[in-house]
Amino acid sequence: MPTSPQQLVILDRDGVINQDSDAYIKSLEEWLPYSSAISAIGKLSQAGFTVAVATNQSGIARGYYDESVLAAMHARLNQLVEAAGGHIAHIAYCPHGPEDDCQCRKPLPGLLHDIQRELDLHSLAGSWMVGDSLRDLQAGKACGCQPVLVKTGKGEKTLAKAIGLEGARIHADLAEFVDWLLVNHSPLQK
Secondary structure (H helix, E strand, O other), X not given: OOOOHHHEEEEOOEOOOEOOOOOOOOOXXXXXXXXXXXXXXXXXXXXXXXXXXXEEOOOOOOOOOOHHHHHHHHHHHHHHHHHOOOOEEEEEEEOOOOOOOOOOOOOOOXXXXXXXXXXXXXXXXXXXXXXXXXXXXXXXXXXOOEEEEEOOOOHHHHHHHOOOOOOOEEEOOHHHHHHHHHXXXXXXXX
């Protein structure tokens, strides 16, 4: 567990860890991880960072897949990350649709609050929120996280709109961000 929020990196899933699809990721076969992202999570863990995932999964509310399919995807993610020498401390997901009026769907910060509770942190201020869409960054900013936009997934479209990106670090992908972070902010250097 992180001893401070600065040791926590929160990742969006689709478009950051794995390929995204406008048709939704509806099966384990459609869940296609970026190998560089899996390696990057391993590097984060080995450097002393705690990694968590916050992901909207409205495909459940839409009936495209169920929670058992999502659990299989996350089991595969954990298996790959563990094989790369890493660990994901917690995966928080929102199964609701946009019309469900929940408190967890990003851009609301509910998923991040779930991670904060799960990891027993007093605050998330200073932790990192990595996403490919504005709603990821908005959820992170609402909790005091340092926002990071990656250009994978919907990232290029988000960057092109140039809205709400003030203060955000921008990187080609998760691996590039992790390489930068490990040089500039490794918790083991402190």
